Amino acid sequence: MVTNAGARVFDEVVRAHPLLDLGKQYADLLAALDRGEVLRRALALVAVGSDVAWTARPDVDGVLTLEQVTGDWTGVLRALRVPPNTGLTGKVFRAGRAEWVDDYFDSQKITHDFDRHIATEKVRRVLAVPLLRDGESLGVLAIAPREGGTFGDRDIEHASVIAAQAALAVSVAERARLSREIAVHEERRRLAADLHDSVGALLFGIGSGVADLAESAHADPELRVRLERLQRQAMDASTALRESLRTLRSSPAALALGVALRADCSAFTDRTGRPAELVILDEEPPELAPSRSDVLITAVREALLNVEKHAHASALTVSVQRSSSWLTVAVHDDGVGLGPDHAPGVGLTSTAEALGRLGGSVRVVSDPDGGTIWRARLPC
Template sequence: MASGQSGTDQALAHVETLDHLLDERADIVALLDRTSLLRETSHCIRQNTGLDLGYAAALECPDLLVIRGWAGATGAALRNLEVPRGCGLGGKSFALARPVWVPDYCSAANITHEFDAVIRSEGIGAMMAVPLVHREQIVGVAYAAQRGPASLGDVVIRQLERVTEPVGSALHLARQAGEQTTAALAAERQRIAIALHDSVGALLFGIGAEVRDLQADTDVPPQLVAKLRAVEARVAETAAVFRQSLAVLDEVTPDQSLAATLRGDCEAFTRRTGVVARCVALTDLPALDPSRCSTVVAVVREALVNVEKHAHATSVVVSLVTAGDGLAVAVADDGLGWPDAAVAGAESASELGARHTGSAASSSGMGVKASYDRVARIGGALSIVGNEDGGLTVRAWVPSP
């Protein structure tokens, strides 16, 4: 009996642990999904301020907020409402980068009134708005509102600020997670497109070639030749439709293609070498044209090749970050270094490449020189530095177009 009771207790304990893990998973999913995050924020605003409505907007273009979360609204007018910088109360909070409030929205003289019809449809009088900030950058705006005119003092503003203080960073994280997912999907689409091109595309080409060979056979009756020509036309038509489908499947923007390509390179490196390689985007990436993206890819691939051949590393991290008016990429390993590689700024990449001439040039020296030339041609810079804890880091910067 005691043993049975003990087993029951253990089972209940496991169930409780599972419930706890499921709750944590739900919380994480809510944080990483931007819309869920904004809606949860709106409910928290309403609960903590005691006002009638709470809603939240995310920055979706450089000068445009879109309301994606709401709580307490009776109609749909606020849902997905676009708010340009400077327009209405939220747009003013965005433009001034500080909290603003009005006792009666529609009669307020210090804001614009593009949204009065929406405000009236909800019976809103008093309203306040505070910017959502991540590292001094505005990523959205949160609102609290009361039906009917009211005086909203400093206490309510502090409550709203306290509720929304962590939301800016969470919203940034959710956006990053969304972009990582988009990049992963782009990589998978590219992989599928390549696989289909190499399999189905080759098969269609082979069928077409065989049909043409049969037509050229003098022993084939004329009636069959006519049918073969019809089959060849159908195969050609199918191949054309197939190519169009592949083009749509492989249709990604250059920056998505860059992130997807580098993640794919890191995954291939890990499968090939057994050394863990990761690619992380530390910030939103600037828009780069295909030629600059191809330069970044070439630099990273050359660095990975040298890590594989020479470094004896156990891990590699490829990081991407916006720097100045361009993109910085770093390939850092924890290995023993490469033969003849410049470290700690001892010499520039150009000097490193210039030292390796003739047939005696090492693969790392020739590759680094080629990378340096690629980056220099578009006005960028490349260097190799030693890490304090061992290994090397290849750093490249390419300017935006």
């Protein structure tokens, strides 16, 4: 336990050594960018005494998994999977609003799929609130006291405020994680390119040189055999290198779109000297089949080329956002906008046809504040 005197001494030390306070701020920032730590801190704020509390995270099918649990005695709740709309947790996730039961086992408001788990933990009542951010449910936060009683307005408001703050922090943490992973995959692609240009070229040169020597070694059969063996080894090394480069270049399906678009933005900046920024507005873009992702990436490249050729822009932004069952990618430049006699060219027409075959669409409009907005939508 820290005494008042000890706390005063600590404060004095921090004032005398600002780097200690800076270190603490840095540690807090790192914690804020970690989803698990964010949720652990949120649970610590809602759970008191003998309460059990948990957070649940959805997968792509809407099945929730209890990812963080605190105050439990038996472990039966940990990693528990909750199908959509089952139990109070599933109901709250589907409805997107706070719900509670003051007598869990007698309640008619919920399914009772998890009565055994709740009884094992000796829970009496449960309050659950959604983790909402920009209208999207990122999961559920729940508190489950073991003592009887009723939830009042203050309890519900307290849990809702903490859930809202946690949802914001989770959203920031997930975007930071995605940015880190994209950066890692970009670095892997850069390393792959460097290895291809250096080691790959060196192995090719060695193999070609050995092949030439083997051709001229007719007078010495033993030397010819040894040279042919070296040639095969160089070929094997080249094959192994190609496989390694393919692995380095590959990225998970959920990151492939972000990695490709980030590379295209960088290429635009390299070509034109004008900044192009990628903004991913979701904590994790949806996974697209390679054929669909390729169509979308090709469409964006066509849009970037049009900006380069016609917009006279000083900067542009490429944004990616998922809304309901649609994925939207927009290219927004600050150039001259569309002329009054603008008509779609061959590139835009081809893009519209390609996206249309997949149920998507593309539209180009002038921004009232200046510039042009190119927007493609694709079902996901």
